[in-house]
Structures are given as structure tokens and as C-alpha cells.
Amino acid sequence: MSNFDFSVFSFDLLKGFVASGLAFSLQLTVIAMLGGILLGTVLALMRLSGLKLLEIPARIYVDGLRSIPLVMVILWVYLLIPLFLGRPIGKEVSAIVTFTIFEAAYYSEIMRAGIQSISRGQVFAGQAMGLSYAQNMRYVILPQAFRNMLPVLLTQTIVLFQDTSLVYAIGAYDLLHGFETLGKNYGRPVETYLAAAVVYFVICFSLSTVVKRLQKKIAIIR
Numbered sequence: 001m002s003n004f005d006f007s008v009f010s011f012d013l014l015k016g017f018v019a020s021g022l023a024f025s026l027q028l029t030v031i032a033m034l035g036g037i038l039l040g041t042v043l044a045l046m047r048l049s050g051l052k053l054l055e056i057p058a059r060i061y062v063d064g065l066r067s068i069p070l071v072m073v074i075l076w077v078y079l080l081i082p083l084f085l086g087r088p089i090g091k092e093v094s095a096i097v098t099f100t101i102f103e104a105a106y107y108s109e110i111m112r113a114g115i116q117s118i119s120r121g122q123v124f125a126g127q128a129m130g131l132s133y134a135q136n137m138r139y140v141i142l143p144q145a146f147r148n149m150l151p152v153l154l155t156q157t158i159v160l161f162q163d164t165s166l167v168y169a170i171g172a173y174d175l176l177h178g179f180e181t182l183g184k185n186y187g188r189p190v191e192t193y194l195a196a197a198v199v200y201f202v203i204c205f206s207l208s209t210v211v212k213r214l215q216k217k218i219a220i221i222r
Helices: 011-017 019-047 052-066 070-085 091-116 120-128 133-170 175-185 189-221
Strands: none
Touching: 011 019, 011 175, 019 052, 019 091, 019 133, 019 175, 052 091, 070 091, 070 133, 091 133, 120 133, 133 175, 133 189, 175 189
């Protein structure tokens, strides 16, 4: 430990090198979470529709993406989309698109489990009130499913935040990249990687604690 030098972690240096990376990591997490839950809910409804025309494509999408490493999807989107569009889309946009479509596959399974956890009696009650399938899902099933699955959705979001470090594959400037750049510029890569690990741990542990408390509250409500 005597060889370590943590003097590089001044406020000005952290602000200059790390703050923008942290901002992008959080932005990527929030956008991918919201987009992933929205798309994942649609995929879950397609798989539960009972219509082969909707169920089969959704199943292929979910099972396919869940079987491919995320870093490969990041590279595919970053390299292939510009070929079809005829112009680059940028590292940040590429990362947002990738994480949204990739995480949707995982959020879809969570939402599908949440919808299936709702008693069939709830469905029949909505039908008895004259609600259509869409109205039944919107007003009766989905609100309960979201509440039941909220802790799991947030846990998956924590995993999503950790996975944002994989955008290094395309050179996007995230939290880890910020620490890495600071370490290279000042010749202290070991210290900055340790600091990055501590920051990731603090953020993820804090969020995990919030999720556990939320899970207890939801259990009480039930």
C-alpha cells in the first residue's frame, strides 16, 4: 500500500475526468431501463397473446438476445447500423440503442412472470365488467404486475448499470473510461481502477439496499 498514490483524486481532476463519464453511465441506465421496460412489456404481451403470429417473433427476439453476449451486440449495433444508414450514429447513441433492445429481452421475461403471477380471477373479473383485453391489461393486470415485479425490475436495472462499463468496446466515455483516462494521464492506473471499483460498489450496494427495503414494504402491502 505504501506504493499507492491517491493524490490524483482531487476534486478538480475527478470533476474533469470522471463526472462526465458518471453522467453518461447514469443517463444510459435510465434511458435503457425505461425503453427496455416499455419494449419488454410489449414483448411479454406478445408472448402471452396466444397468437402464433405475435408469440413466435417475440420468443425468437427474447431467446436470441438472451443467448448472445452483450459486448457482441454492442459491436454489432455500432458497426452494422452505420452500414445500413450510410452514416455513423455516434458511440453514445449506439450504446443507448444497444442497451435498450438488449435489456428489453430481460425485462420481458420479468414482466411475463409478473403478468402470469396475477390470479386468473382478476382477469375473469375484468371480463365480467365488460373490459376488453387491452383495457383489462391496462387497468387491472399490468398495474398489479408492475407492483409485484418492481423489486426484480430494479435489481435488473442495477445489473444494467454495472454492464454499462462494457461500452469501452466502442470507446464511449462512461464512468470506467473516465477513471481509466485519469489513471493513464497521471500514471496511476492501479489506483484509479481501485477507485472505480469502490464507486461501482457504493452505487450498486446503495441501490440494492433501497430495493430490499422496497421489497419489504411491498410484502407488507400484500
